[in-house]
Amino acid sequence: MKDCTEYIQNLCSYVDGEADDSICKEIEKHLKDCPECRVMVDTLKKTVVLCKEGEKKHLPAELRAKLKSALEKKWKERFGNEADEETPPDGEK
Numbered sequence: 001m002k003d004c005t006e007y008i009q010n011l012c013s014y015v016d017g018e019a020d021d022s023i024c025k026e027i028e029k030h031l032k033d034c035p036e037c038r039v040m041v042d043t044l045k046k047t048v049v050l051c052k053e054g055e056k057k058h059l060p061a062e063l064r065a066k067l068k069s070a071l072e073k074k075w076k077e078r079f080g081n082e083a084d085e086e087t088p089p090d091g092e093k
């Protein structure tokens, strides 16, 4: 079972159309249960559209990084420390 933070890194590629088919399916499944991520995908889609209209290319890495950290912050505020980054702990949980 994944939590939202594990989807963050894939949401950008999902919206960008770069994610694998299996990842897309997983994300879509998660989106059905998760309004937070739906809002996020919606926001990302708008950003991507704006970006593509303006520059005719994929999201720049810098923008991705900004979105990602904004997302992580938002999710952390909402879910607290449980929703930590993908960094695994040193020892066992």
Ligand SMILES: [Zn+2]
Residues within 6 Å of the ligand: 003, 004, 007, 030, 034, 036, 037
């Ligand atoms: Zn979610």
